[in-house]
Amino acid sequence: MIQIAVRSANSIQAYHLLERIEAAYQVVALHNGNYLSLRPPGLMQRFFYSALKQRQHFFGLSTHYSYDEAASLFHLPTADQKVIPNIAWGKRLLGEPPANLPIITTSTPNEVKKEINPFAQTIYKNQPVVYGLARPDRRRHMYVIGKTGTGKSTLLANMAINDMKNDEGMCVIDPHGDLIETLLDYIPSRRINDVIYFDPSDKDRTVKLNLFEGKNVAHRELIASGIVSVFKKLYGYSWGPRLEYILRNALLTLLKSPTAKLSDITLLLTDEKFRYKVIENLDDEILKSFWVNEFNAMQDRMRVEAIAPILNKVGQFVSSPIIRDVVNADKSSFSIEETMNNGKIILINLSQGRLGEDNATLLGAMLITKIQLSAMSRVSTAESDRRDFYLYVDEFQNFATDSFTKILSEARKYRLNLILANQYIAQIPEEVQKSIFGNCGTLVSFVMGADDAQHFAGEYHNRYTTDDLVSLGRYKIINKISIENAISDPFPAETLPLAKSSNGNRAKVIKVSRERYARSK
Numbered sequence: 001m002i003q004i005a006v007r008s009a010n011s012i013q014a015y016h017l018l019e020r021i022e023a024a025y026q027v028v029a030l031h032n033g034n035y036l037s038l039r040p041p042g043l044m045q046r047f048f049y050s051a052l053k054q055r056q057h058f059f060g061l062s063t064h065y066s067y068d069e070a071a072s073l074f075h076l077p078t079a080d081q082k083v084i085p086n087i088a089w090g091k092r093l094l095g096e097p098p099a100n101l102p103i104i105t106t107s108t109p110n111e112v113k114k115e116i117n118p119f120a121q122t123i124y125k126n127q128p129v130v131y132g133l134a135r136p137d138r139r140r141h142m143y144v145i146g147k148t149g150t151g152k153s154t155l156l157a158n159m160a161i162n163d164m165k166n167d168e169g170m171c172v173i174d175p176h177g178d179l180i181e182t183l184l185d186y187i188p189s190r191r192i193n194d195v196i197y198f199d200p201s202d203k204d205r206t207v208k209l210n211l212f213e214g215k216n217v218a219h220r221e222l223i224a225s226g227i228v229s230v231f232k233k234l235y236g237y238s239w240g241p242r243l244e245y246i247l248r249n250a251l252l253t254l255l256k257s258p259t260a261k262l263s264d265i266t267l268l269l270t271d272e273k274f275r276y277k278v279i280e281n282l283d284d285e286i287l288k289s290f291w292v293n294e295f296n297a298m299q300d301r302m303r304v305e306a307i308a309p310i311l312n313k314v315g316q317f318v319s320s321p322i323i324r325d326v327v328n329a330d331k332s333s334f335s336i337e338e339t340m341n342n343g344k345i346i347l348i349n350l351s352q353g354r355l356g357e358d359n360a361t362l363l364g365a366m367l368i369t370k371i372q373l374s375a376m377s378r379v380s381t382a383e384s385d386r387r388d389f390y391l392y393v394d395e396f397q398n399f400a401t402d403s404f405t406k407i408l409s410e411a412r413k414y415r416l417n418l419i420l421a422n423q424y425i426a427q428i429p430e431e432v433q434k435s436i437f438g439n440c441g442t443l444v445s446f447v448m449g450a451d452d453a454q455h456f457a458g459e460y461h462n463r464y465t466t467d468d469l470v471s472l473g474r475y476k477i478i479n480k481i482s483i484e485n486a487i488s489d490p491f492p493a494e495t496l497p498l499a500k501s502s503n504g505n506r507a508k509v510i511k512v513s514r515e516r517y518a519r520s521k
Helices: 012-026 043-053 067-072 152-166 179-187 188-195 216-236 241-254 264-270 274-280 284-297 299-317 321-327 336-341 357-380 406-414 430-439 449-457 466-470 506-517
Strands: 115-124 127-134 142-145 171-176 195-198 205-207 345-349 389-394 416-422 442-445 474-479 491-495 517-521
Touching: 115 152, 127 474, 142 152, 152 171, 152 389, 152 416, 152 491, 171 179, 171 336, 171 357, 179 430, 179 506, 188 506, 195 491, 195 506, 216 241, 216 299, 216 357, 216 389, 241 264, 241 274, 241 284, 241 299, 264 274, 264 299, 274 284, 299 321, 299 357, 321 336, 321 357, 345 357, 345 416, 357 389, 357 406, 357 416, 406 416, 406 430, 442 449, 449 466
Parallel strands: 142 416, 142 442, 171 345, 171 389, 195 345, 389 416
Antiparallel strands: 115 127, 115 491, 205 517, 442 474, 474 491
């Protein structure tokens, strides 16, 4: 028997208090076990209560509980009691971090801190520690997956902020704009002049980008393949071999001209005088033969049918004022190659809400291709002299063309280090999926869907079940990371919160960047 007594100003309020106590105990009641039932006090109960108030003893026994006795009245529910309703069951996922985990503490020297980018905390030897990725291991790339609102963007923001503070070169491509808006508030004052802020939706001034620009003749085929891959991704449902054949030859032809622009594709296909002028200066006999012996030899009706799909697709972009203002330039506003080699910061705001999804995809994929080509231009530079450059791509499925597999497989040797994030695997083409899991040394998973959980359970050697992976809390992760050129076993962690303090340089950063790199529309 447990005596429960309440004190109140009146009997009605006292009765309501007793009802609340009874209701609180109902959540742990079992239909076939213990439960609490309140009974009004009778004569015997009143006698005991009176003695209890006077701290009397009965039969030589104490009427008060000792600590041990009181503790026996209450215990936490165990796994055998999961039938009890209304209890929020939590669990701690097991997994020991590796012994050589790159840890950062308050006593870590600054020169060591600069070589590690911290992004999470975990329990290491029974102590909470902050850890991250060392510079050599970041060259093996990082892939982050998780549902929306789980903390992916916060993780990317923290790592990008660390890179900016450590004077690293980096580029962030954001199809939503929120990540870029956050980073603008964290630019260190000493790095304001290093920032190139690219916002195509700026109504007055914008950064110019010539997609055909390039010093290296050997890269022309890669530029053409990159542009073809973008259009194929956007219009795969209506893509065909003839369309690709004509578009590729048109691109390769224009790439021979030092002043060609994206809008020249439509001129080349429809304007006979312009086409004749371009062909006259061609030094590639195969391309010249295509235009003279194939394209010009077509009947007018067949030619119109052949080029109509290309005009529809390319024309959609060059007719858009936003895209036209960006890509219709004889020369780009800045050299990506110089930006990478000098450790600059490129922030690319491709907000789909302002640009449109297709426009954002086109620009993002083109920029990634140009970054890839700029990295490959380092082939003549000794590997030890190649400066690390970090490319962050949020929601990267928007830009995951077939050519992305080449970037993942070759970027490492050129010191182009990728940090990719998206929501679920099915968003990504199958070949790119294989390239991600074959080339990314660090995998980080937030809470995910059931289909992805099945895949990642295998990636994590079945140490975690699909139930574990679909029930992670916000900011909770399972990860396996690259450490000293080896992949660790998976272990649980929690990502770090975004720094509370920002330096408020946003307005100055945008102003300086617009003055240096943007041109009037």
